[in-house]
Amino acid sequence: MTISPADIESIRKKFPVLHQKVNGRPLVYLDNAATTQKPLSVIESLDHYYKTTNANIHRGAHHLAHQATVMFENTREKIRTFINARESAEIIFTSGTTDSINLVAQTWGRMNIQAGDEILLSHMEHHSNIVPWQMLAEEKGATIQVIPVTEQGEWQIEMIDSLLNKKTKLVAVNHVSNALGTINPVATLIEKAHAIGAKILIDAAQSVAHFATDVQKLNCDFLCFSGHKMYGPTGTGVLYGKRELLEAMPPWRGGGEMIKSVSFEKTTYNEIPHKFEAGTPHIAGVIALGAAVDFIQEMSWSEIEAHESELLLDATEQIQTMDGLRIFGTSANKTGVISFGVEGIHPYDIGTLLDKQGVAVRTGHHCTEPLWNRFGVPGSVRASFAVYTTKDEIELFVAALNKSISMLK
Amino acid sequence: MTISPADIESIRKKFPVLHQKVNGRPLVYLDNAATTQKPLSVIESLDHYYKTTNANIHRGAHHLAHQATVMFENTREKIRTFINARESAEIIFTSGTTDSINLVAQTWGRMNIQAGDEILLSHMEHHSNIVPWQMLAEEKGATIQVIPVTEQGEWQIEMIDSLLNKKTKLVAVNHVSNALGTINPVATLIEKAHAIGAKILIDAAQSVAHFATDVQKLNCDFLCFSGHKMYGPTGTGVLYGKRELLEAMPPWRGGGEMIKSVSFEKTTYNEIPHKFEAGTPHIAGVIALGAAVDFIQEMSWSEIEAHESELLLDATEQIQTMDGLRIFGTSANKTGVISFGVEGIHPYDIGTLLDKQGVAVRTGHHCTEPLWNRFGVPGSVRASFAVYTTKDEIELFVAALNKSISMLK
Amino acid sequence: MSIEERQQEIVEEFSVFGDWMEKYEYIIDLGKELPLIDEQYKTEDNLIKGCQSRVWLHADQAADGRIQFTADSDAIITKGLVALVIRALNDQTPEAIASADLHFVNDIGLSEHLSPTRSNGLASMIKQMKLYGVAYSVKDK
Amino acid sequence: MSIEERQQEIVEEFSVFGDWMEKYEYIIDLGKELPLIDEQYKTEDNLIKGCQSRVWLHADQAADGRIQFTADSDAIITKGLVALVIRALNDQTPEAIASADLHFVNDIGLSEHLSPTRSNGLASMIKQMKLYGVAYSVKDK
Ligand SMILES: Cc1ncc(COP(=O)(O)O)c(C=O)c1O
Numbered sequence A, B: 001m002t003i004s005p006a007d008i009e010s011i012r013k014k015f016p017v018l019h020q021k022v023n024g025r026p027l028v029y030l031d032n033a034a035t036t037q038k039p040l041s042v043i044e045s046l047d048h049y050y051k052t053t054n055a056n057i058h059r060g061a062h063h064l065a066h067q068a069t070v071m072f073e074n075t076r077e078k079i080r081t082f083i084n085a086r087e088s089a090e091i092i093f094t095s096g097t098t099d100s101i102n103l104v105a106q107t108w109g110r111m112n113i114q115a116g117d118e119i120l121l122s123h124m125e126h127h128s129n130i131v132p133w134q135m136l137a138e139e140k141g142a143t144i145q146v147i148p149v150t151e152q153g154e155w156q157i158e159m160i161d162s163l164l165n166k167k168t169k170l171v172a173v174n175h176v177s178n179a180l181g182t183i184n185p186v187a188t189l190i191e192k193a194h195a196i197g198a199k200i201l202i203d204a205a206q207s208v209a210h211f212a213t214d215v216q217k218l219n220c221d222f223l224c225f226s227g228h229k230m231y232g233p234t235g236t237g238v239l240y241g242k243r244e245l246l247e248a249m250p251p252w253r254g255g256g257e258m259i260k261s262v263s264f265e266k267t268t269y270n271e272i273p274h275k276f277e278a279g280t281p282h283i284a285g286v287i288a289l290g291a292a293v294d295f296i297q298e299m300s301w302s303e304i305e306a307h308e309s310e311l312l313l314d315a316t317e318q319i320q321t322m323d324g325l326r327i328f329g330t331s332a333n334k335t336g337v338i339s340f341g342v343e344g345i346h347p348y349d350i351g352t353l354l355d356k357q358g359v360a361v362r363t364g365h366h367c368t369e370p371l372w373n374r375f376g377v378p379g380s381v382r383a384s385f386a387v388y389t390t391k392d393e394i395e396l397f398v399a400a401l402n403k404s405i406s407m408l409k
Numbered sequence C, D: 001m002s003i004e005e006r007q008q009e010i011v012e013e014f015s016v017f018g019d020w021m022e023k024y025e026y027i028i029d030l031g032k033e034l035p036l037i038d039e040q041y042k043t044e045d046n047l048i049k050g051c052q053s054r055v056w057l058h059a060d061q062a063a064d065g066r067i068q069f070t071a072d073s074d075a076i077i078t079k080g081l082v083a084l085v086i087r088a089l090n091d092q093t094p095e096a097i098a099s100a101d102l103h104f105v106n107d108i109g110l111s112e113h114l115s116p117t118r119s120n121g122l123a124s125m126i127k128q129m130k131l132y133g134v135a136y137s138v139k140d141k
C-alpha cells in the first residue's frame, strides 16, 4: 500500500525547505542520502527546547535541568523502541555514524583485535566504515578482508564462507549502500559471523529511515546510525550495542558524566550508557531526534517502502534507456537511490547543470572510493529519494537530466 | 564601564527562556556555568538553516550544499577572529570541550607521551580535563602531577617551578575554574611550561564567554571550549591548536571528510582542519555558533566584565555574612561564580529549596571531585552569572537563600 | 493499615498545604524526626549512592515475617522523603512490599524526586526496598 | 589588451545571456575549444586536484617575459571556466598576473565556482597561476 499523492502533499507541507526556488526553478531535492530535510516538528522541538527548557542535564537539582533530563532520556527510550533494543541502556548517543563506528573501533576494537586477526568489510563500505578499521588494523597488525561486489552492486555471496575464518574477529558492513542503494543480506551474514565466533557491526546510516530495524531479530552486536539522515538534527547519532559487550568495553572519551567518582588516585567509571557519554551531549539535538522518530512512526513502514520503491522504479525506467547511461547498482533489493554515469561525460558536469535547473543531486565518489575503483570510474551522479519525494519531481529530474546530457554531448 | 540596567533589559529580551515562572515564581537562572541560555539570534539561526538551507557540506555541487558550506566555513573564520588564531585552519570543530580534550589526549598524547613522562594538571580541573589524561597516563605508564590549590582557591604558585621539570611533557589547566570562578594566571604558566619544553593546553570552557581570549598573545599550544557555554548551541565545540602541532598529529576519528583518498591498499589523510573533522559535522550548530559569537561581539568585553564582576561583588557582599556560610574560592580574580556551603546543611537541600523559589543553581561536585576532597566537603552550592543576570535577580537569590537556610537550620 | 491506606493518609496530610514551601517545611520536619539508623548499619553495603545525596538503608525481618526498615541520608529533604516512604512500607509483609505501587509520591507532587536523574538516591532506595520484599518472600517459602 | 580590458570583454559577452542555461552552453562550448595541453605536461606535478574534477596546468615563459598557460580538465564545465581564466591571464607579464584581481568570475555570476568548497580545482588553479606570476617575476630580477 503506497501513500496517496494527497498524503505526500501534506507530508511535504511539514518541510519548509522544500518550498523554494533554486536558480529560478522549483527546488527538487534529491540528495537525501547525504542528508534528509527536517519536518517542522523537529525544527520546532529545537526551538521549543531553547526557548523554554534549555539546561544541562543529569546533574542538576533544578526544575529546568530536571525537565531537560526527562526529555533527553525520553528520546533514548524512543530510539530503543525504534530499533527494538532490549533496554535503553544499550542506546548510546554519539555525534553521528562516524563517531559511533570510531567508538567501537577504539574501545572494543583495541581490546579485542590482535596481530594476525582479520576484520571483514565489504567493497561497498563508506569511508567511515573503512578508515577506522584500517587505523585499528595498522595499530594492531591485523588485516582487512573485503567481500567483493558484483557487477550488479551486490555482495559476492558465494565468497563469504571462504572469507570468514577463525582469524575473523569482526565483520563491519552497511545494511544499505549509500552509493548504490543496495539492501545487503545482513541477516545471513550476521548468522555466519556468529557461527565462527566473530562479532558484527551494522552501519545502518542508510537504512533506519527507509525500513524497519529490529536489532533483536537481526541479532547484530553493534548498530550505528546518524540523526541527520533520518529527518533529525545534525550532530546526533546512535550506537546500539549488546549490554554484555558495552559493559566489557573500556571507555573512550574521558570526562564529566562518564565517571562514578574521580580522584587523582583512582577513578571509577559509570554504568552504561553514561560510561560512553562523556561531557555535555547535544541535548537539544537528541531531544529533537525524538521528534524525528515520531515523524517516521506516524507513517507505516509499508507505506514508506512502497512509496520510495515506486519512485525508484519510475526513475529507473525513465533513465535507464538514455543513450550511454549506465546505472551502478541494479540489485532487485534497493532503497530509493540511483547512481549513474553517462559515457564521455564527467559527473560533475551533469551535477552542475542539474543544479542550474533546480535539481539537487550529489556527484563524486560519495565517500566510497574503493567501490568506484572497482567499477573503474571516478564516481557517479547520485539521486536519492525520501518519503517527501514526488513523482512530479522525478519527471522534473528526468527532463533536466535529458537537457543536461544533450548540452554536454 | 558597566552596562546600564536598560541595556541589560534589552539583552534579556533576546532570551525567551528567561521570561517564565518556575514553581510559581519568576525564574532566576543562575546555572550559567553549566550552560548559558541562547539569544533569539542563535535560535533563529538554527531555524533559518533548517527551513532554508539544510544540506550536507564540503562535497556537494548543488546550491544548498554550497550555501551550507559557506555558512559553516564562515563560523570557522568568526571563531578565528574571536580567539585571534593565526589562520582558520587552526580551528577544529568538535562536539564540545570534552571531545576537544580527548582528541588531543588520544592523538598528540598517544604520539608524544611515554613511560616516565609527566603530565601536569591542577587540583581544580574539571573531570573532562583529568580523566582523559589519567587514561593516557595509564596506557603509557606516565604520571599525573598536580598543582595544589590554596584555601583561597588559587594555584599554589610557588609550587609550580618545582613541579615543572624535564619529565613534564604536557601541562593542561583551565583558564577559569568552573567550581570556584578563579581566573588562573595561565600566561605565566604557559611561559614556564614552554621554558622547559612542555606543551600546554588551556581548557577555556569557562572563560571564552566572560573575557577576551587571544591565543597568539597567550601563546598556548591548544585551547578548548564548548559552544553551549558561550550562548551557542549544544553539541558544538572548538579545538584550537598551533598548525605545526595539528599537522604532526595523527588523525583520531576515521571516516568521510578527513581523508584525501581511500583504498584498501593505502589511505591518505586530508589537510587540517579537515583531518580532524571526520563524518558529517553538527552543521546547524556550528552555523548558529557563529551567531553566538556575533552576540558576544556586539557588546564590549569591558562592559561584560564590569557587569559580571559587579554582580559578583554584590552577591558576595550579601551572602558572605550569612551565618555559617563559607564561600569556596575567594580570589581577587574571579568571573561571576559563587560557590558556597552552609555549615550543617547539605548543598542538595539548599538547591532544592532555592528551586522551589524559582532560583536555579547547581549543587554537588560540579565535576571537580578532587577539588572538594581537598576542601573536605562533598560539594557546594554554585550560583553563576551571565551577561543577562540582573541585580534584581541577585536580590531574589539572596532572599531565597536566607529563607532556605532558615528552614533548614 | 495497608500500604494503600497509609498512602492515602499521607496524601490527605499533604492536601492541606497551600504551597511548595509548606510542603517542604513538613518534609524537613519529617527528616529531622526520622529515627537514625543504628550506626553499625551505616556501612558501605547499606549505602545507596545518588550522585548528590547519600542514603543508607537497613532492613530487618520481625518474628511475624514483616519487614522493618531504618534509614538515613546526609541531606535532610531526602531524609524526609525517605521517612515518608518508610512510613508507607514499614511493618508490612514482604509480598505487599514487593508488589506495592507507591503512587503517593506522585500524588503529592514530588514525583520529580523519584526520577533517576534526580540523583538523590530515593528512587534507588525504593527499588532496594522492593528487592528486600522479593528476597524475604522467596526466603519465606 | 590588459587583464582588466579582457575581463571587461568577457563580462560584456556574458551580459547578452538571458538565463543560466545559455551561460553554461557558452561555457561548455569554450570547454570544447580549449587547446588541449601538450600530453607531456599532463603530469602528476601539473595536476591540481579538486575533490571532484581535476585540472592540469602548465606555464611557459615566452622570450618577451610574458607567460603562456595551457590547461585541461576532465570535466567540461571546469574546462570552460579554465578557458575563461586563461583568456584573461594569458600572454601577460608575471607582475600583472601576480597582482591581478579576477573580478570577472564574480561579475558574470559564477563566483560559486571559485569557492574552495566547490572542489572543482578552479580556485586552486587561479592560485597556482598567480604563484607562477610571482615566481617568474622574482626570477626576472
Ligand atoms: C572548566 C570546564 N572544563 C570542561 C568542561 C566540559 O565541557 P563540556 O561538558 O561542554 O564538554 C566544563 C563544563 O562542564 C568546564 O566547566
Ligand SMILES: Cc1ncc(COP(=O)(O)O)c(C=O)c1O
Binding pocket: A033, A034, A096, A097, A098, A099, A126, A128, A129, A174, A176, A177, A178, A203, A205, A206, A226, A228, A367, B256, B278, B279, B280, B281
Ligand atoms: C553508509 C554510510 N555510513 C556512514 C556514513 C557516515 O555518516 P555521518 O557522516 O553522519 O557520520 C554515511 C553518510 O554519509 C553513510 O551513508
